[in-house]
Amino acid sequence: MGRKLRNIRLDIEYEGTHYHGWQVQANAVSVSGTIEEALEQVLQHRARLLGSGRTDAGVHALGQVANFTTEREIPAENLQLALNRLLPRDIVIRRAADVPLEFHARRDAIERTYRYQFFVGSHPSALYRTLTLHIRRPLNVSAMRQAAGAFVGSHDFTSFRSRHCDAENPVRTVFSFDVLNDPPFVFLDVKANAFLRNQVRIMASTLLEVGLGRCPASDVPRILEAKNRDLAGPTLKPRGLLLVHVRYPGQDAIPMPRTPSSLA
Amino acid sequence: MGRKLRNIRLDIEYEGTHYHGWQVQANAVSVSGTIEEALEQVLQHRARLLGSGRTDAGVHALGQVANFTTEREIPAENLQLALNRLLPRDIVIRRAADVPLEFHARRDAIERTYRYQFFVGSHPSALYRTLTLHIRRPLNVSAMRQAAGAFVGSHDFTSFRSRHCDAENPVRTVFSFDVLNDPPFVFLDVKANAFLRNQVRIMASTLLEVGLGRCPASDVPRILEAKNRDLAGPTLKPRGLLLVHVRYPGQDAIPMPRTPSSLA
Numbered sequence: 001m002g003r004k005l006r007n008i009r010l011d012i013e014y015e016g017t018h019y020h021g022w023q024v025q026a027n028a029v030s031v032s033g034t035i036e037e038a039l040e041q042v043l044q045h046r047a048r049l050l051g052s053g054r055t056d057a058g059v060h061a062l063g064q065v066a067n068f069t070t071e072r073e074i075p076a077e078n079l080q081l082a083l084n085r086l087l088p089r090d091i092v093i094r095r096a097a098d099v100p101l102e103f104h105a106r107r108d109a110i111e112r113t114y115r116y117q118f119f120v121g122s123h124p125s126a127l128y129r130t131l132t133l134h135i136r137r138p139l140n141v142s143a144m145r146q147a148a149g150a151f152v153g154s155h156d157f158t159s160f161r162s163r164h165c166d167a168e169n170p171v172r173t174v175f176s177f178d179v180l181n182d183p184p185f186v187f188l189d190v191k192a193n194a195f196l197r198n199q200v201r202i203m204a205s206t207l208l209e210v211g212l213g214r215c216p217a218s219d220v221p222r223i224l225e226a227k228n229r230d231l232a233g234p235t236l237k238p239r240g241l242l243l244v245h246v247r248y249p250g251q252d253a254i255p256m257p258r259t260p261s262s263l264a
Numbered sequence: 265m266g267r268k269l270r271n272i273r274l275d276i277e278y279e280g281t282h283y284h285g286w287q288v289q290a291n292a293v294s295v296s297g298t299i300e301e302a303l304e305q306v307l308q309h310r311a312r313l314l315g316s317g318r319t320d321a322g323v324h325a326l327g328q329v330a331n332f333t334t335e336r337e338i339p340a341e342n343l344q345l346a347l348n349r350l351l352p353r354d355i356v357i358r359r360a361a362d363v364p365l366e367f368h369a370r371r372d373a374i375e376r377t378y379r380y381q382f383f384v385g386s387h388p389s390a391l392y393r394t395l396t397l398h399i400r401r402p403l404n405v406s407a408m409r410q411a412a413g414a415f416v417g418s419h420d421f422t423s424f425r426s427r428h429c430d431a432e433n434p435v436r437t438v439f440s441f442d443v444l445n446d447p448p449f450v451f452l453d454v455k456a457n458a459f460l461r462n463q464v465r466i467m468a469s470t471l472l473e474v475g476l477g478r479c480p481a482s483d484v485p486r487i488l489e490a491k492n493r494d495l496a497g498p499t500l501k502p503r504g505l506l507l508v509h510v511r512y513p514g515q516d517a518i519p520m521p522r523t524p525s526s527l528a
Contacts, residue, residue, distance in 0.1 A: 013390040060391055084387050092390040123348050126277040126356040127324055127506075131391065242391075 003071040012064040015090040022055040038086040052246040058238035063245040111247035116188040117240040133240030139211035141181040147210040147217035148177040158227035165197035205233030267335035273363040276328040279354040285321040302350040316510040322502035327509040375511035380452040381504040397504030403475035405445040411474040411481035412441040422491035429461035469497030
């Protein structure tokens with residue numbers, strides 16, 4: 001049986017609340033481990049799922065991308081159907097497609113988009129409690145917007161990465177960082193070529209300090225320049241954080257997931 | 265202790281997934297029963313919570329309104345804080361306020377707004393699975409919009425109410441019925457003075473039949489005129505249905521809950 005090796009790309013949506021993150025870990029339920037188990041049932045062999053990047057425990061995704069190889073001849077659409085039947089309802093395969101053998105979900109990604117969703121008010125939201133982080137006090141959104149501007153461009157983000165981050169090069173390029181005010185919601189939308197470990201969460205907590213008036217917006221460029229993790233805010237809770245989209249060169253296999261313009 | 269009787273209005277948000285509806289029932293956990301238990305802990309007496317209307321099992325609310333009476337002197341804001349500390353996270357008191365003794369959450373309501381949220385696609389959504397009803401096939405939204413127009417105005421809604429509905433008068437006035445297309449979402453927004461039992465769910469399922477091409481839009485006025493429950497669609501699943509707002513004469517104590525314009 002001289003079967004051909006195939007490389008299959010999965011576009012994945014998940015609610016991260018009940019998972020210890022994307023990455024397989026010993027003694028913890030991960031998103032990729034859960035999908036790998038379903039894959040094994042369908043393929044009848046273990047497959048290693050390679051994600052575009054790790055998402056932390058509790059972080060959601062609308063458009064995580066991963067790939068794996070197999071020699072099985074099951075059509076991609078049937079694979080998608082079979083996986084969605086096996087997976088728990090908080091993980092959905094939005095698309096499965098054959099891609100060139102050289103496609104690599106992490107190395108080929110040229111842009112990642114993350115969003116933090118804040119719910120601002122004296123009491124948290126019941127309906128959006130897993131989708132938003134509750135912020136008790138009002139935010140100065142224009143100060144946050146000004147501070148966010150300091151992140152845009154290519155910078156050494158040493159001040160904004162976990163001490164446990166093992167990337168050799170701390171330079172990343174932030175393409176845009178928008179702060180949207182849609183009371184009672186505030187959204188932080190950030191696009192970069194890639195992110196260091198905990199970078200989004202540390203940038204967001206620093207902007208939160210600015211929004212709460214505990215840190216002037218003008219401090220942010222200085223914190224960036226200092227390359228000192230002690231100066232930035234703590235790592236913000238993962239609640240309300242979403243990996244929205246991962247982009248690859250050329251035409252997207254799947255367009256950027258639509259965000260509803262008026263989800264109640 | 266000649267204490268004064270107070271009438272207190274609560275504005276309530278809840279995710280209905282884990283409740284057997286608003287109304288207290290024997291051997292079932294209801295939203296109002298859960299709040300009444302928390303109220304008893306705070307007030308040290310039983311209080312009967314009177315809602316603007318019943319929501320069915322699984323239906324959510326952004327702005328349910330209810331009232332109860334007490335002679336306790338606890339300030340309304342403290343009552344709100346105490347309730348939110350006691351309540352499970354899927355029920356949140358958005359506001360508590362003293363209102364005139366004659367205020368009656370059901371009788372005084374002049375307008376109710378409901379929304380159905382559909383997620384249209386071959387696979388359901390992971391992130392919005394409790395907030396949306398999954399519709400597998402594409403919808404003809406303009407046909408649905410045309411059909412929805414037939415509901416607007418004062419009509420005998422006998423064809424669109426549960427056989428178990430015990431309202432004496434089957435006439436209700438629908439102020440507006442909008443069908444919004446925001447792919448992959450479709451929203452049905454309906455405002456009326458009041459609704460008969462299951463009316464929103466039966467109107468929505470009939471519009472869904474129209475959207476799926478199983479019933480021409482032009483049939484809907486005829487179904488309405490026939491006053492025959494057999495002719496309308498079945499009662500649609502409650503998933504994705506929300507009581508958005510209840511309006512009272514004069515200035516609203518709490519404005520219509522904002523729906524995010526871009527919740528991911």
